[in-house]
Amino acid sequence: MNAPIASEPRLTSLSHGGGCGCKIAPGVLTGLLRGTAMLPVPEALLVGIETSDDAAVYRLNDDQALVATTDFFMPIVDDPLDFGRIAATNAISDVYAMGATPIMALSLVGMPINTLSSDTIARILEGGAMACRDAGIPIAGGHTIDSVEAIYGLVAMGLVDPAHVKRNAGARPGDLLILGKPLGVGVMSAALKKEALDAEGYAQMIAATTRLNTPGPDLARLPGVHAMTDVTGFGLAGHMLEMARGSNCELRLNWKAVPLLPGARALASSGFVTGASGRNWASYGEDVSLPDGFADVDRALLSDPQTSGGLLVSCAAQSADSVLAIFRDHGFADAAVIAEAHEGAGRLTVT
Structure with a gap:
């Protein structure tokens, strides 16, 4: 593993909980989402929030459905390249879990720009790009904010035959x-x-x-x-x-x-x-x-x-x-x- 830049804190020291350990506990999350069940659901939405599934699935036509998901979290490791790779791999996994083939991703980036160097932040994004290249997809855009804690992840999208949605x-x-x-x-x-x-x-x-x-x-x-x-x-x-x-x-x-x-x-x-x-x-x-x-x-x-x-x-x-x-x-x-x-x-x- 690579050591952080000497003048910078360890990435994991900037997060109160790393990786998917940051998730809100299941019982608390259920209460938070209670009101969303009243929203209208179009017929083309094959999978929504009803069973806490890995991604949403929207039918485009008889042969194709769009799978869309997002996942992001705070550092689970100190090496910025590894953090980016892990976060991106984790986000893309939800597309695979629905049986779909990934087609593209959008970056979600929140970084403490006065605490981490531009080199460190660039390495996190490079790690995410590496995972996307391995999956054969482009990062087609995204959004960035200045954040107290380092946060990175993706919106990931894929395609699947509706008959093969799992x-x-x-x-x-x-x-x-x-x-x-x-x-x-x-x-x-x-x-x-x-x-x-x-x-x-x-x-x-x-x-x-x-x-x-x-x-x-x-x-x-x-x-x-x-x-x-x-x-x-x-x-x-x-x-x-x-x-x-x-x-x-x-x-x-x-x-x-x-x-x-x-x-x-x-x-x-x-x-x-x-x-x-x-x-x-x-x-x-x-x-x-x-x-x-x-x-x-x-x-x-x-x-x-x-x-x-x-x-x-x-x-x-x-x-x-x-x-x-x-x-x-x-x-x-x-x-x-x-x-x-x-x-x-x-x-x-x-x-």
């Missing part, structure tokens, strides 16, 4: 759930902020958070795939609950099958847990059934906020091998079957 609501009893990336980004970011993450751990974190979720469109075209989302700031438990509620089913998670970033559990055991993890659990823990003796460290990892996390796919059992093959073809070696869907009413049960 929502976070659609899991069916009997489905298997497959997770594309290992957990632990929040724990590692907490350790990094306290200068307790070694170079190998940092490299693992960057590799995970800058890997684009490119399997999304291929997965969406697979007939056996019924639902899809990406795991981000609400943690694995939070995003599984969104899928369970939207699908009106119970999801049963095999915790031992969940892939973790190397060293993440040890760091969590040493106390490197984000405040967002606790806020997440306070918001939805009553809807999660844990087995007797489930360790506090495992509960922290279950609600650990992921930045640029993996795709979570619900598919027919007979399609699981095909889903795993698509993940492998795109370089996601850690993808694993972690759960199954059952008849139920919007709950998560951990075994």
Whole structure:
């Protein structure tokens, strides 16, 4: 990792919470959005806010729908190039999670211009441009403000055949759930902020958070795939609950099958847990059934906020091998079957 310019503060010291750990807790957010449900919804809006999905989807014609989303946050790392890459990768992920192919992005930039040098800010934007180039899309514009905290992200847009849109609501009893990336980004970011993450751990974190979720469109075209989302700031438990509620089913998670970033559990055991993890659990823990003796460290990892996390796919059992093959073809070696869907009413049960 590159050190910040000597005369400048560490990027993470400028943020009260980094990456997707900045998200407003699910319970609070639900209350804030209550009034928006009364707004008129055009027939062409295929996906809106009704199930807290990853992006909005608007039908353009019989063969095309526009997918639009936005995501931005404060620094999760100190290296400006890496911060830009992570933030942009995370924003584009929501397009992939709907099964769409990205087409362009707009930058959202808020920077403390009297605190950070123009070189540092330029490197953040360069990192975002790198991620967009990897996704094959242009940054076609954006907006900038002078901000107390450093903020960067994208408006990301894509196209998808309406028949292939994949929502976070659609899991069916009997489905298997497959997770594309290992957990632990929040724990590692907490350790990094306290200068307790070694170079190998940092490299693992960057590799995970800058890997684009490119399997999304291929997965969406697979007939056996019924639902899809990406795991981000609400943690694995939070995003599984969104899928369970939207699908009106119970999801049963095999915790031992969940892939973790190397060293993440040890760091969590040493106390490197984000405040967002606790806020997440306070918001939805009553809807999660844990087995007797489930360790506090495992509960922290279950609600650990992921930045640029993996795709979570619900598919027919007979399609699981095909889903795993698509993940492998795109370089996601850690993808694993972690759960199954059952008849139920919007709950998560951990075994």
